[in-house]
Amino acid sequence: MKSSNEPVPKTSVHSQRGQCAKRISILEAAAEVFCRQGFAGASIDEIAAEACVSRQTVYNHYREKENLFTAVVEDVMDRANAMLFSILSTFPENPDNLEDDLAAFAVRLSRNCICNQDGKFLRRLVQSEGERYPHLFESWRRHGPGKIGTALAALFARLAHKGLLKIDDFDVAARQFLALVNADLQMSTLFGATPSEEELESAARNAVRTFLRAYAAPAA
Amino acid sequence: MKSSNEPVPKTSVHSQRGQCAKRISILEAAAEVFCRQGFAGASIDEIAAEACVSRQTVYNHYREKENLFTAVVEDVMDRANAMLFSILSTFPENPDNLEDDLAAFAVRLSRNCICNQDGKFLRRLVQSEGERYPHLFESWRRHGPGKIGTALAALFARLAHKGLLKIDDFDVAARQFLALVNADLQMSTLFGATPSEEELESAARNAVRTFLRAYAAPAA
DNA sequence: GACGTTTTAGACAATGGTGTCTAATTTTAC
DNA sequence: GTAAAATTAGACACCATTGTCTAAAACGTC
Secondary structure, three states: OOOOOOOOOOOOOOOOOOOHHHHHHHHHHHHHHHHHHHHHHHHHHHHHHHHHOHHHHHHHHHOOOOOHHHHHHHHHHHHHHHHHHHOOOOOOOOOOHHHHHHHHHHHHHHHHHHHOOOHHHHHHHHHHOOOOHHHHHHHHHOHHHHHHHHHHHHHHHHHHHOOOEOOOHHHHHHHHHHEEEEEHHHHHHOOOOOOOOHHHHHHHHHHHHHHHHHEEEOOO | OOOOHHHHHOOOOOOOOOOOOOHHHHHHHHHHHHHHHHHHHHHHHHEEEOOOOOHHHHHHHHOOHHHHHHHHHHHHHHHHHHHHHHHHHHOOOOOOOOOOOHHHHHHHHHHHHHHHHHHHHHHHHHHHHOOOOHHHHHHHHHHHHHHHHHHHHHHHHHHHHHOOOOOOOOHHHHHHHHHEEEEEEEEHHHHOOOOOOOHHHHHHHHHHHHHHHEEOOOOO
16 A cells, blocks of 8 residues: 555554554545545545445544544655655665665655655645645645755765765755656656656666766765 | 637637637636636636626536636646747857856746746646546646657757757756756745745756756867 | 627526434444 | 443435526627
């Protein structure tokens, strides 16, 4: 379901305790349906059916549709955040081949943060409902696209400090790195398809090659 | 596809003749509302009100909601296309300062194709309704993000042929150029704000600087 | 001014959604 | 095994929306 073969927390469920299976099931189904249909187009009946749960149960757990929606968004954001930091921690402390390491990193990032179900959900929902629920996605957009921006900037700062990169503005570089990785994937992700592993690797290669041409520290 | 040679109204209206002001007014209002609310969330009543037209008139011109929606999408795509080629034609045949020319070009592109109302509409609607109406946006995604990709690739091929750029894959370079320009604007455009002219210029500068570091032909 | 067309407001049925309620049934906890 | 809690199906009122229909009004053109 979650298309991740990485070390990952299983379905994190935000801040509520008392997490019977139903509750989680509803959250997952709701994410699916909200993502497919948008807020207005999604019906509680459809969500209940997809969760294999009666409609009343949905109302028991989440008072109303809007409430369910915010719960879903928060849940997905939590999970996406956990995933992001899990992936960031995989970057080697002392890279031996910067290009390869960055490419592998980019592949993991795009596979598990951008092209997966949660990434698609967030992109789509921020786009279509972001203006209607500004408070909901505030934290998302506050830290650039999903906090990835600032975390990446920190990573690049570390690499620059080690003399591996030559960067004047870390934030700009981070945004550009993400943008480059996305460049070859946009076609696929926009339409909704999940790119193959080969596409991911090719996109990462292209991105890293260009990024390093622009930002690699001149050979000593 | 039959382009009428009747005097073209400032808002292009695709393929129908008999373009009374009402028809255009409805198209514009519908674009607004569909963009704000998505397909499911938009109501004909709201569109009619925004167009200052009775609901019946909407139904007279466009049989049903879905029909109106496709008409709007086609209209916006036509207009966006025209705008794109108009902008492409502004790039100087023999650039005297590549960085400045590219930056100015990027500003025009982002201002008039990406950050404007039509760009926002297309991005949002492709994202949220693209899977539901794959045929509608096929041409959009066929040629990369809105045909800009292939057109840009051709431009870069020309510049490479003149010895100003050194590019191995023009399509990749085109996608990356667009991605870089977007990198600094995503935050704003995702949320729905229209960036100021300064932001546009700064984004273009950042994008072009990185792009040229990666792709500028080595000085002769 | 007359005539055909377009537009309008409003009523209308049909549909589908939300959220509530109830009473029966299942699950869980003790 | 029993009591409490959770879940279920179904009916329900309420509301918004789509799309149709009608008869009156406005419009444009000759």
